[in-house]
Amino acid sequence: MLAAFKYHARYIFLIVCGLIALGFTVLYLVTINHLKPVPQSLRNITSSAAHIQVLDSREQPLNVTYQNAWNVHDQVDLHDIPEFLKTAFILSEDKRFYKHNGPDWRARAAALVTNIKSLRAVRGASTMSEQTIRMIHPRPRTIGSRWLEGFDAVNLENKFTKDEIFEFYLNQIPYAANRRGVAQAANYYFNRDLSTLSRKEMLALAVLVRAPGRMDLWKDISRVEGRIDRLAALMARQGYITHKDKDRMLGETLTLEAPSLNIFARDFVSYVKDLPVSDMPQRRQAYGKVKTYLDANLQSSIQNMLDTRLRDLDTKHVKNGAVLIVEHKTGKILTWAVGGAENAATPGRFIDAVTTPRQPGSALKPFLYSLALQRGWTAASIIDDAPFIESVGHGLHSYQNYSRQFYGPVTLRQALGNSLNIPALKALQHVGGDNYLTYLDTLGFTSLTAHPNFYGDGIALGNGEVSLYELVQAYAAIANQGVFGDLIAMPTEQNRSRRRVMPSEIASLMGNILSDPKARRLEFGEYSILNFPVQTAVKTGTSSDYRDSWAVGFNHQYTVGIWMGNLDQTPTDGITGSTGPALLLRSIFSQLNQHKDTRPLILDTKLSRQDLCVNGAAVTIKTKTDSCETYTEWFAPNTKLTNDLPNRQPLAPNLDIFEETAFIMQRPVNGLHIAYDPRIPSKDQAFEFFIQGVSEKHQVVWTIDGQSLKRQGGVYNWPVQKGQYEVSAKVMDGSKMLAALKPVTFLVK
Numbered sequence: 001m002l003a004a005f006k007y008h009a010r011y012i013f014l015i016v017c018g019l020i021a022l023g024f025t026v027l028y029l030v031t032i033n034h035l036k037p038v039p040q041s042l043r044n045i046t047s048s049a050a051h052i053q054v055l056d057s058r059e060q061p062l063n064v065t066y067q068n069a070w071n072v073h074d075q076v077d078l079h080d081i082p083e084f085l086k087t088a089f090i091l092s093e094d095k096r097f098y099k100h101n102g103p104d105w106r107a108r109a110a111a112l113v114t115n116i117k118s119l120r121a122v123r124g125a126s127t128m129s130e131q132t133i134r135m136i137h138p139r140p141r142t143i144g145s146r147w148l149e150g151f152d153a154v155n156l157e158n159k160f161t162k163d164e165i166f167e168f169y170l171n172q173i174p175y176a177a178n179r180r181g182v183a184q185a186a187n188y189y190f191n192r193d194l195s196t197l198s199r200k201e202m203l204a205l206a207v208l209v210r211a212p213g214r215m216d217l218w219k220d221i222s223r224v225e226g227r228i229d230r231l232a233a234l235m236a237r238q239g240y241i242t243h244k245d246k247d248r249m250l251g252e253t254l255t256l257e258a259p260s261l262n263i264f265a266r267d268f269v270s271y272v273k274d275l276p277v278s279d280m281p282q283r284r285q286a287y288g289k290v291k292t293y294l295d296a297n298l299q300s301s302i303q304n305m306l307d308t309r310l311r312d313l314d315t316k317h318v319k320n321g322a323v324l325i326v327e328h329k330t331g332k333i334l335t336w337a338v339g340g341a342e343n344a345a346t347p348g349r350f351i352d353a354v355t356t357p358r359q360p361g362s363a364l365k366p367f368l369y370s371l372a373l374q375r376g377w378t379a380a381s382i383i384d385d386a387p388f389i390e391s392v393g394h395g396l397h398s399y400q401n402y403s404r405q406f407y408g409p410v411t412l413r414q415a416l417g418n419s420l421n422i423p424a425l426k427a428l429q430h431v432g433g434d435n436y437l438t439y440l441d442t443l444g445f446t447s448l449t450a451h452p453n454f455y456g457d458g459i460a461l462g463n464g465e466v467s468l469y470e471l472v473q474a475y476a477a478i479a480n481q482g483v484f485g486d487l488i489a490m491p492t493e494q495n496r497s498r499r500r501v502m503p504s505e506i507a508s509l510m511g512n513i514l515s516d517p518k519a520r521r522l523e524f525g526e527y528s529i530l531n532f533p534v535q536t537a538v539k540t541g542t543s544s545d546y547r548d549s550w551a552v553g554f555n556h557q558y559t560v561g562i563w564m565g566n567l568d569q570t571p572t573d574g575i576t577g578s579t580g581p582a583l584l585l586r587s588i589f590s591q592l593n594q595h596k597d598t599r600p601l602i603l604d605t606k607l608s609r610q611d612l613c614v615n616g617a618a619v620t621i622k623t624k625t626d627s628c629e630t631y632t633e634w635f636a637p638n639t640k641l642t643n644d645l646p647n648r649q650p651l652a653p654n655l656d657i658f659e660e661t662a663f664i665m666q667r668p669v670n671g672l673h674i675a676y677d678p679r680i681p682s683k684d685q686a687f688e689f690f691i692q693g694v695s696e697k698h699q700v701v702w703t704i705d706g707q708s709l710k711r712q713g714g715v716y717n718w719p720v721q722k723g724q725y726e727v728s729a730k731v732m733d734g735s736k737m738l739a740a741l742k743p744v745t746f747l748v749k
Contacts, residue, residue: 038152038155038156038158038159039136042160042164042165042168045070045136052072052273052289052290053072053073053289053290054265054268054269054272054273054289054290054292055289055290055291055292056263056265056291056292056294056295056296056299057291057292057293057294057295057296058295058296059289059291060263060296061073061263062263062265062268062269062292062294062296063265063266063269064259066177066178066179066180066184070172070180071171071172071179071180071181071183071184072289073289074171074181074183074184074187075171075181075183076170076171076181076182076183076194077167078163078166078167078170080194080195081167081170081182081194082194082195082197082202084199084202084240085182085194085197085202085205085206086166086170087235087240088202088203088205088206088231088235089128089170089206089209090128091231091234091235091238091240092206092207092209092210092231093127093128093131093206093209094127094128094129097127097128097129097162097166098162100127100129101154101157102127102129102130102150102151102152102153102154102155102156102157103127103129103130103149103150103153103154104127126149127153128165128166128169129153129156129157129165130149130150130152130153131169131173132153132156132165132168132169132172133149133152133153133156134149135172135173135174137152170182171183173209174209174212175188175208175209175212176188176208176212176213176215176216176217176218176219177216177218182194182205185205185208186201186205187259188259189201189204189205189217189218189256189257190255190256190257191257191258191259191260192257198249198252199241199245199249200228200232200249200250200252200254201254203228203231203232203249204217204224204228204254206231207224207227207228207231208224210227215227217254217256218256221254221256228250229250232246232249232250233246263296263299263300264299264300264303264341264342265294265296265299265336266338266341267336267338267341267352267353267354267355268292268294268299268333268336268489270352271336271352271354271355271489272290272292272489272490275489275493290490290492291490291491292333292489292490293332293333293334293488293489293490293491294333294334294335294336294489295334295335298325298334298335298591299334299335299336299337301591302323302325302335302337302588302591303337303339305584305587305588305591306321306322306323306337306339306562306584307339307340307342309321309339309564309581309583309584310339310340310564313564313572313575313580315573316572316573316574316575316580317566317570317571317572317573318549318564318565318566318572318573318575318580319340319346319347319566319567319568320338320339320340320346320347320348320349320353320564320565320566320567321338321339321340321353321562321563321564321565321581322337322338322339322352322353322354322468322562322563323335323336323337323339323560323561323562323584323588324336324337324354324468324469324472324560324561325558325559325560325561325588325592326472326473326476326487326558326559327557327558327559328475328476328477328479328480328554328557328558328559329480329557330485330488331476331485331486331487331488332487332488333487333488333489334558336354338352338353338354339353339564347566347567347568347570348566348567348568351567353468353563353567354467354468354469355467355468355469356467356468356567357447357465357466357467358465358466358467358468358543358547358548358563358565359462359463359464359465359543359544359547359548360462360464360465360466360471360541360543360548360550361461361462361541361542361543361544361548361550361577362419362421362424362461362462362539362540362541362542362577363462363471363539363540363541363550363551363552363577364440364459364462364464364466364471364541365416365419365424365460365461365462365539365541366416366475366478366510366514366539367436367439367440367443367474368424368427368428368431368436368460369412369415369416369424369427369510369513370478370502370506370507370510371431371435371436371439372412372427372430372431373412373506373509373510373636374502374503374506375430375431376639377412377427377430378412378633378635378636378639379411379412379413379509379513379633379634379635380411380412380413380612380619380633380635381411381412382409382410382411382619383409383410383411383412383415383422383423383426383427384408384409384410384422384423384426385401385406385407385408385409385410385415385420385422385423386406386408386422386692387406387422387690401418401420401421401422401523402419402421402523402542402576403523406422407420407522410423410522411614411619411633412427412513413513413516413519413633414519414522415427416513416514416519417513417514417516417518417519417520417521417522418519418520418521418522418523418524419520419523419539419540419541420523421460421461424460424461425457425460425461427460428457428459428460429457433452433455433456433457433459434452436459436460437452437455437459440474442484442499442501443473443474443477443484443501444470444473444474444477444484444486445464445466445470445474446470447464447465447466447467447470448464448465448466450464462541462543463543463544468550468561468562468563469487471550471552471561472487472552472559472560472561473486473487475539475552475553475554475559475561476554476559477501477502477507478502478507478510478511478537478554479507479511479537479554479559480507481504481507481508481602481604482500482501482502482503482504482506482507483498483499483500483501484497484498484499484500484501485497485498503636504604504606505604505606505607505636505637506636507604508601508602508603508604508607509604509607509634509636510537511537511554511601511602512537512601512603512634513537514537514538514539514553515532515535515536515537515538515601517530517531518631524578528578529578529582529583529586530578530582530586532553532555532586532589533590533593534555534589534593534598534600535555535556535600535601536553536554536555536589536601537553537554537555537601538551538552538553538582538585539551539552539553540552540576540577540578540581540582541577542575542576542577543565545571546571546572546573546574546575546576547565547566547569547570547571547572548563548564548565549563549564549565549572549575549576549577549579549580549581550562550563550564550577550581551577551578551580551581551582551584551585552585553585553589554601555589555592555593555598555601556598556599556600556601556602557592557596558589558592560585560588560589560592562581562584562585562588563581564580564581603634606636606637607634607635607636608634608635608637609632609633609634609635610632610633610634610635611630611631611632611633612630612631612632612633613628613629613630614628614629614630614631615628663691663692663693663694663714663731663738663739663741664691664692664693665689665690665691665692665727665729665741665744666690666691666692667687667688667689667690668687668689668727668744668746669744669746670744670745670746671744671745671746672744672746672747673746673747673749674687674720674746674747674748674749675748675749676720676721676722676748676749682719682720682721683719685719685720686717686718686719686720687717687718687720688715688716688717688718689702689715689716689717689718689727689729690714690715691714691729691731691741692714693714694713694714694731695713695714696712696713697733698712698713698714698731698732698733698738699711699712699713699731699732699733700712700713700714700716700729700730700731700732701729701730701732702716702718702727702728702729703727703728703729703730703743704718704725704726704727705725705726710732714731720748721748722748722749723747723748724745724746724747724748725745725746725747725748726743726744726745727743727744727745727746728740728741728742728743728744729741
């Protein structure tokens with residue numbers, strides 16, 4: 001019996017040993033199979049984050065996001081974290097961190113005994129290395145997971161130093177509200193940097209990581225007081241602080257302060273994030289941060305100035321606005337402000353007004369005149385600012401200046417300076433609508449994509465829609481002596497396109513005209529708000545129905561553009577470029593010039609100076625014997641004015657003074673339809689026939705359906721009668737016929 005018992009006992013023993021060996025083998029294989037690889041770099045884990053942070057030129061954050069899986073924006077080097085905070089974490093989370101090799105088996109054993117005595121899990125004993133593994137490779141909170149985390153922690157410590165692990169841990173440990181790391185927690189609870197925290201605040205950060213969801217200070221600050229007391233007592237027993245320091249520290253009150261982002265640059269941040277990935281290699285490095293050229297201090301100041309100006313204009317129904325400031329030599333974007341975007345009552349507040357196309361009105365005219373100057377005109381060319389009517393469909397459209405006045409013969413300098421409409425239309429006729437649109441395209445106006453017939457002559461007055469971004473970019477080309485360059489938001493945009501779009505002497509002349517107070521006094525007055533203390537080229541614009549008002553300007557260094565209006569397409573209450581954004585433009589340049597070495601605009605050396613006489617419709621070089629109204633003008637090469645040129649009529653310009661052309665019948669036009677009003681007696685109904693270019697000394701022989709009559713001058717009030725008519729005319733100077741105008745037909749309904 002004894003022998004049999006011994007035999008069975010040995011047999012059972014062998015089976016048990018085999019089962020144990022098998023169990024350990026299976027456990028080993030399962031463990032090996034479920035272990036996860038240690039990352040090659042702890043920083044590479046965070047650098048691939050999807051949400052980037054945009055920084056200004058001084059690396060101030062312009063946006064904050066907590067939607068990333070990792071803290072990619074607020075990482076702090078270990079040596080920059082206060083020693084007291086690091087010590088508090090070690091004592092609270094992992095007392096033997098610098099002694100164990102991953103798991104702390106002594107702490108695990110002590111935790112097991114405590115949990116058995118309490119009949120519940122009251123201690124976890126996870127080391128900071130194991131918690132780091134848990135962040136890198138999340139697993140269910142089970143015994144099996146705890147087993148695997150121990151081996152993963154060993155591999156982690158074999159791969160990285162203690163300091164590398166500790167730095168990663170302090171930057172990535174979770175807190176409430178999706179915050180990660182001690183820097184984000186310090187900002188979330190106290191709105192301060194780590195270096196400015198009190199010792200009690202540091203202790204709070206150390207104890208909160210035990211249960212960040214349950215112990216959110218914003219929900220209940222009292223829940224952490226006991227834990228802070230126990231940790232402070234432990235630090236006193238360990239000799240890190242004195243008991244007196246502990247008592248004084250615990251007597252302090254934790255004061256919470258909500259985090260704030262002082263810089264509003266939402267639309268600029270969106271613009272940067274939408275740039276092609278090829279332009280943003282920093283997406284893959286530097287913790288997902290992108291540095292830009294934006295000046296956060298200037299941005300905040302301009303944003304405040306814009307919002308203040310919009311509040312001032314609120315009674316005039318102006319709700320939206322935008323300001324774009326660039327350095328024109330480099331193309332750097334310094335400010336991108338959108339007004340009213342933080343006010344929930346602002347219409348279209350989520351629309352970026354910098355990139356939204358709107359009608360520029362007269363703000364587009366400098367580019368038309370710059371092309372005319374390249375096509376042979378000079379700043380002294382005479383243009384007749386007289387009533388101008390064109391056919392539109394079967395009707396007529398009468399063009400007016402803003403003041404409803406006409407000034408007769410004016411120079412190109414005056415026409416542009418006073419933003420006169422009739423001369424702009426004649427400039428468009430000179431250069432051609434197709435050519436002008438092509439030229440605008442070379443200047444970066446990519447929004448003008450419609451056929452030239454869609455815009456018609458109205459493109460001379462800015463009826464096409466362009467964005468503030470495009471407008472500032474084009475003005476920057478004038479300011480940069482005719483060299484166009486793409487605007488750039490950040491240093492990584494290396495492929496900036498640079499090309500000459502106008503001769504340097506023409507660009508310089510445009511700046512000279514736009515900064516000349518005397519050139520604009522007809523419409524804006526002698527002491528206009530556009531007359532800046534430091535030489536600044538300025539142009540305003542207003543669209544039809546006062547829907548958009550603009551002011552753009554440049555000095556020797558900066559180009560600034562402002563748009564104001566309503567993004568819901570409603571008109572303002574009569575706000576123009578000079579009554580709305582111009583005052584803000586003046587204030588902005590005043591700030592930009594503060595503490596700066598200001599300089600006048602560049603005057604190109606290829607320009608030549610001449611003193612001129614203005615005699616009505618003629619401009620001549622002033623001589624010593626002349627007693628006339630004089631002014632100084634600048635001429636590009638090969639356009640110098642000479643007195644041997646005859647005095648020509650101000651029509652259809654060619655060179656310095658316009659060549660005389662055929663007389664033009666402006667009313668009626670071919671195909672015109674006129675409505676007869678039955679409510680008005682026939683004797684009181686008349687339609688004005690008009691021939692452009694006819695002086696009062698001339699006679700006109702009108703022929704209407706074969707019947708002729710002679711009238712003095714180019715105007716005849718024809719009695720309106722129903723029917724279809726054919727009209728022709730001859731312009732006479734005494735017995736001499738000056739012109740015979742082709743017949744036109746029109747209909748009276």
